[in-house]
Amino acid sequence: MVGYGELVERARALAGSGQRRVLGITGAPGAGKGTVAAKVLQEIGDAAVVVPMDGFHLANAQLRRLGRQDRKGAPDTFDAAGYVALLRRIRAAEETVYAPEFHREVEESYAAEIAVPPDVPLVITEGNYLLLDTPPWSAVRDLLDECWFLAPDDEARVRRLIDRHVAHGRTPAEAAEWVRRSDEANAARIAPTRARADLVVFGDPR
Structure with a gap:
C-alpha cells in the first residue's frame, strides 16, 4: 500500500524539478482527494499551491436554468472548458493566476480566491x-505532469460521502438517496x- 511518505516524496521531486509542474489527484466522490492534497501541501509548504x-x-442559478440541479457534480455541471483554460495559464507560469474556490457551506464558488x-x-x-x-475534459490529462488515482475501500468511501452530506444539511435518508442516485453514478463513470x-x-494512505 502506498503511504503518505511516498506520496510526499513524489510531490517533492516534482516541486524540485526546476520548472512549473502540475500534479493531479483524482478518484470517485469521497475518495479523499482533498485530504491527500492537503496533507501533501502541509509537508511541502510554500513550494506548492492547491x-x-x-x-x-x-452556479446554482445556471444549474436551475439548465435543469441540472438535481445531479450537481456530474461532468456537465462544471465549466470544464474554463478549468482547462486555467490549467493552461497555470502551466505557462507567466503571471499570478487567480482561481475560484468552491464552498460547500453555501454550495457556490467564489471567484479569484x-x-x-x-x-x-x-x-x-x-x-x-x-x-x-x-x-473538453480530455484536454486535462496532457496538462498534468503526473496524476494519482485514489481507490479507497468503497464501503468506507460511501460512508464518508453520506456523513459529508449530512454535515451540510441533508437528513440521513436524503444523503443516502443522493449518494446512491448521483454520487455513485459519477463514481461508475470515473472508475x-x-x-x-x-x-x-489503493486504500487510504497512512
Missing part, C-alpha cells in the same frame, strides 16, 4: 474528472479512468 477542480462548479504566483514550482489540482476522456493514471493508490 487548486481544486470544484471551483468550476456551475486562490492565488497561484508564477514562482511556485508545484500546483496540485484535485477533482473527479481529471482523467475523463471526453471533451475506468484509472487506467490513465501514473499511480493508483
Whole structure:
C-alpha cells in the first residue's frame, strides 16, 4: 500500500524539478482527494499551491436554468472548458493566476480566491474528472505532469460521502438517496479512468 511518505516524496521531486509542474489527484466522490492534497501541501509548504477542480462548479442559478440541479457534480455541471483554460495559464507560469474556490457551506464558488504566483514550482489540482476522456475534459490529462488515482475501500468511501452530506444539511435518508442516485453514478463513470493514471493508490494512505 502506498503511504503518505511516498506520496510526499513524489510531490517533492516534482516541486524540485526546476520548472512549473502540475500534479493531479483524482478518484470517485469521497475518495479523499482533498485530504491527500492537503496533507501533501502541509509537508511541502510554500513550494506548492492547491487548486481544486470544484471551483468550476456551475452556479446554482445556471444549474436551475439548465435543469441540472438535481445531479450537481456530474461532468456537465462544471465549466470544464474554463478549468482547462486555467490549467493552461497555470502551466505557462507567466503571471499570478487567480482561481475560484468552491464552498460547500453555501454550495457556490467564489471567484479569484486562490492565488497561484508564477514562482511556485508545484500546483496540485484535485477533482473527479481529471482523467475523463471526453471533451473538453480530455484536454486535462496532457496538462498534468503526473496524476494519482485514489481507490479507497468503497464501503468506507460511501460512508464518508453520506456523513459529508449530512454535515451540510441533508437528513440521513436524503444523503443516502443522493449518494446512491448521483454520487455513485459519477463514481461508475470515473472508475475506468484509472487506467490513465501514473499511480493508483489503493486504500487510504497512512
